[in-house]
Amino acid sequence: MKTYKDLPADGGSNIVGQVTEQVNRLQRRLASVNHTVAIMSGKGGVGKSSVTANLASALRLRGQSVGVVDADINGPSIAKMMGVRGEQIDYGIDGVKPAISPLGVKVMSMDLFLKDDETPVLWESQTQRDAFTWRGTMEMSALREFLSDTEWGTLDYLLIDLPPGADRLPNLVDLLPNLGGALVVTIPSGVSQLVVKKSLTMAKKLLNAPVIGVVENMAAYVCADCGKTENLFPSGHTEEMARQFDVSLLGQIPFDPRISIAADEGIAFVDQYRDTPAGQTFFGITDEIRMFFK
Amino acid sequence: MKFLCLECNTAMEFKETATPDQGSLTAIFECPDCFAEFAMHMNPWETQMLKSLNVQLGGKSEAAQPMQMVRSFLSEKNPDNLTSEAPTGSIEGGGKCPFSSAVAEAFQEPAATGPVWTPEALERLERVPSFVRSMAKSSIEEFARENGHTEITTEVMDTARGNFGM
Incomplete structure (x- = not known):
């Protein structure tokens, strides 16, 4: 009896060929993107999306052409932070036109496809029972379409805002074997770093992915009146973690309530408050990223 | 395969x-x-x-x-986006x-084989929050099929709801 390997094809469906074509389509699309950067942490609530939105705007303000993909399919927040929520998107010549932020950053997010504020991401299915068997694949297919079917044009940087979870980077690397680099966001707490270390291990040791460096968010509180800096968490752990994994600490962003307010209003904090300690830190990280790719 | x-x-x-x-x-x-x-x-x-x-x-x-x-x-899609035909x-x-x-x-039930919704049942279905409506509709249709109902009335919906423990 012939075995699997003896049979030349799968009977005419050519599933492998179809998947290969999806990969090729993605590569063709991203051929005009100079640098793809994954923003990740592994831990939720550390401000990844806020960091992504502000770095994208800071890069734009440095004269770079920038796109952002919101890879958090189930909890998209980038569209709101970038001020493009509710923007109508339509077909272009060879794909879907992205939403454009007031500063000119191109954005693609599941948020743009959802019916209203209350609507979660649900996929058409005969039953939602046992959806765990296929939902992850559906989400990766959606991300693949965001990357490959958006008219990014020529970009200097495409930032990919990953959802929490140490498994997210390997999934992305499956899609983008030539990922330019990963930027890891943490906060100074030991709990955050316990999780973030797993992501760093995954990135550096298992995937051998290029890690641009670590960003410490909510590093300290700067008093708006007297300018005095107070730590919000015990300090020093992020530097230690960066040393342990032999990665650069790109910057320590102080907590500033205006970052959150700007995100809610869809305006770029780094544009409105560029001379604040937090604003300056964002620009400093931006410069570190650009140095990494030089 | x-x-x-x-x-x-x-x-x-x-x-x-x-x-x-x-x-x-x-x-x-x-x-x-x-x-x-x-x-x-x-x-x-x-x-x-x-x-x-x-x-x-x-x-x-x-x-x-x-x-x-x-x-x-x-x-549940934004009805305003990507409404035109792709070029x-x-x-x-x-x-x-x-x-x-x-x-x-495979995910669009042929009308001839699926249970038919009465206008009253459809009206009640419309009152189900939008983000769970599709799931509720599928579950009730599945219940109706399994129990031999060719028509989904408000009574069938009540029975299904009791069956689901709601």
Whole structure:
């Protein structure tokens, strides 16, 4: 009896060929993107999306052409932070036109496809029972379409805002074997770093992915009146973690309530408050990223 | 997956998909030597997995439209976005509907075989919050089929709700 390997094809469906074509389509699309950067942490609530939105705007303000993909399919927040929520998107010549932020950053997010504020991401299915068997694949297919079917044009940087979870980077690397680099966001707490270390291990040791460096968010509180800096968490752990994994600490962003307010209003904090300690830190990280790719 | 005709020791070839039934897709394969046929029934989860990969049994004859999977299978969509037809030749010269047949159809119950909703039942369904409406509709239809109801009335909905423990 012939075995699997003896049979030349799968009977005419050519599933492998179809998947290969999806990969090729993605590569063709991203051929005009100079640098793809994954923003990740592994831990939720550390401000990844806020960091992504502000770095994208800071890069734009440095004269770079920038796109952002919101890879958090189930909890998209980038569209709101970038001020493009509710923007109508339509077909272009060879794909879907992205939403454009007031500063000119191109954005693609599941948020743009959802019916209203209350609507979660649900996929058409005969039953939602046992959806765990296929939902992850559906989400990766959606991300693949965001990357490959958006008219990014020529970009200097495409930032990919990953959802929490140490498994997210390997999934992305499956899609983008030539990922330019990963930027890891943490906060100074030991709990955050316990999780973030797993992501760093995954990135550096298992995937051998290029890690641009670590960003410490909510590093300290700067008093708006007297300018005095107070730590919000015990300090020093992020530097230690960066040393342990032999990665650069790109910057320590102080907590500033205006970052959150700007995100809610869809305006770029780094544009409105560029001379604040937090604003300056964002620009400093931006410069570190650009140095990494030089 | 590959299929072998044991009689001829020959690779079987995809022939066609059968009318989808309750989310279960059926693919028919044929031996090119002895013309023996067999049907492969996929359960709804297997069918859904195939759908999530955005691939098509029998091979795709046309390239995918932009955001085809998201637009086709997202349950509650923004009605204002991507309302027009994708331009001809978009991406790789694709045509109108790359995912036109088998898998997509598997999730659209043929009207003739599914239970019929009465206007009163549909009106009540409309009052279900939008983000769970699709799931509620599928569950009630499944309940109706399993219990031999050809029509979904408000009474059937009440019974289904009791059955679901709500």
